[in-house]
Amino acid sequence: MSSTRPATSPTEARGELAGVATRTLAVSGEGPPLLLLHGYADSADTWRPLLERLGAAGRAAVAIDLRGFGTAAPLAAGLPLLPQWDAMVDAALAELGEAHGEAYVVGNSLGGALALRAAERRPLPIGGIVPIAPAGLHMAGWFSAIESEWLVRLLRFSPVPVPDRIVKPIVGRVYRTLVFGDPARADPAVIDTFSSHLASLARSMGVLEVGRRLLPELGDPFELGRISCPLLLVWGERDRMVFTTGAERVLRTVDYSDIEVIPRCGHCPQVEVPDLLAELLLDFPGNLEYAPA
Numbered sequence: 001m002s003s004t005r006p007a008t009s010p011t012e013a014r015g016e017l018a019g020v021a022t023r024t025l026a027v028s029g030e031g032p033p034l035l036l037l038h039g040y041a042d043s044a045d046t047w048r049p050l051l052e053r054l055g056a057a058g059r060a061a062v063a064i065d066l067r068g069f070g071t072a073a074p075l076a077a078g079l080p081l082l083p084q085w086d087a088m089v090d091a092a093l094a095e096l097g098e099a100h101g102e103a104y105v106v107g108n109s110l111g112g113a114l115a116l117r118a119a120e121r122r123p124l125p126i127g128g129i130v131p132i133a134p135a136g137l138h139m140a141g142w143f144s145a146i147e148s149e150w151l152v153r154l155l156r157f158s159p160v161p162v163p164d165r166i167v168k169p170i171v172g173r174v175y176r177t178l179v180f181g182d183p184a185r186a187d188p189a190v191i192d193t194f195s196s197h198l199a200s201l202a203r204s205m206g207v208l209e210v211g212r213r214l215l216p217e218l219g220d221p222f223e224l225g226r227i228s229c230p231l232l233l234v235w236g237e238r239d240r241m242v243f244t245t246g247a248e249r250v251l252r253t254v255d256y257s258d259i260e261v262i263p264r265c266g267h268c269p270q271v272e273v274p275d276l277l278a279e280l281l282l283d284f285p286g287n288l289e290y291a292p293a
Contacts, residue, residue, distance in 0.1 A: 027055030039109030043070025097125030137246025181238035181266035230285035236265030
């Protein structure tokens with residue numbers, strides 16, 4: 001991927017989306033902007049390596065903290081979760097659409113599910129979507145994988161209080177084990193950033209509770225027949241969290257859809273192979289096998 005200007009760090013800002021206090025990370029540039037949606041338990045920080053590369057290539061992009069994660073306001077109690085995040089996505093797209101005409105939505109895991117759901121809601125200003133290992137196509141046991149980790153069980157069921165000072169390294173180790181295709185090659189800075197948002201026992205247990213609330217909503221969250229924009233599924237070959245089961249249903253249902261499986265990659269290509277993912281996004285939708293005219 002050739003760069004047209006020096007790499008720059010994304011600009012961080014506070015604001016509101018659909019009345020929810022949140023944070024954005026953004027790089028300026030040309031073309032339809034990319035709206036980047038992180039996964040369960042993650043934050044906008046997961047997109048920093050990709051944002052730097054997109055900024056260097058001169059492509060506009062913005063990542064947001066979804067409600068209940070990162071630095072965003074807590075989720076509303078007693079209400080369904082997916083509609084709360086859908087409202088934030090709609091508000092972000094409305095802002096981007098007003099400024100740029102349309103945007104492409106890129107989402108990882110939970111964010112991939114939200115990208116699919118956004119493409120179903122007409123007439124949002126969406127030029128195309130790139131769901132990365134989207135949750136909800138098939139219940140692949142992603143949450144069971146998290147809760148079965150012995151370190152997570154230690155946090156939940158320890159007979160003695162677990163000091164907050166040891167929670168962060170435990171979270172980091174679980175993240176390294178589950179997310180990366182090759183855990184030994186995980187960037188320590190990425191691990192530290194992820195775990196910094198879950199650095200207390202109360203915070204980490206609260207996020208686990210969100211996962212339990214979310215599972216029933218991911219049983220059948222899509223109306224794929226409503227999607228009419230270009231769609232590129234991206235998956236890591238070594239994804240331990242969400243398997244490609246269900247991708248065939250998308251490819252069969254959605255015109256102008258395709259899939260890219262990244263060799264030796266895990267659940268989060270944006271932190272494991274950001275150069276390759278940037279190339280895929282910069283070429284989209286022209287890199288679809290059946291690209292629209």
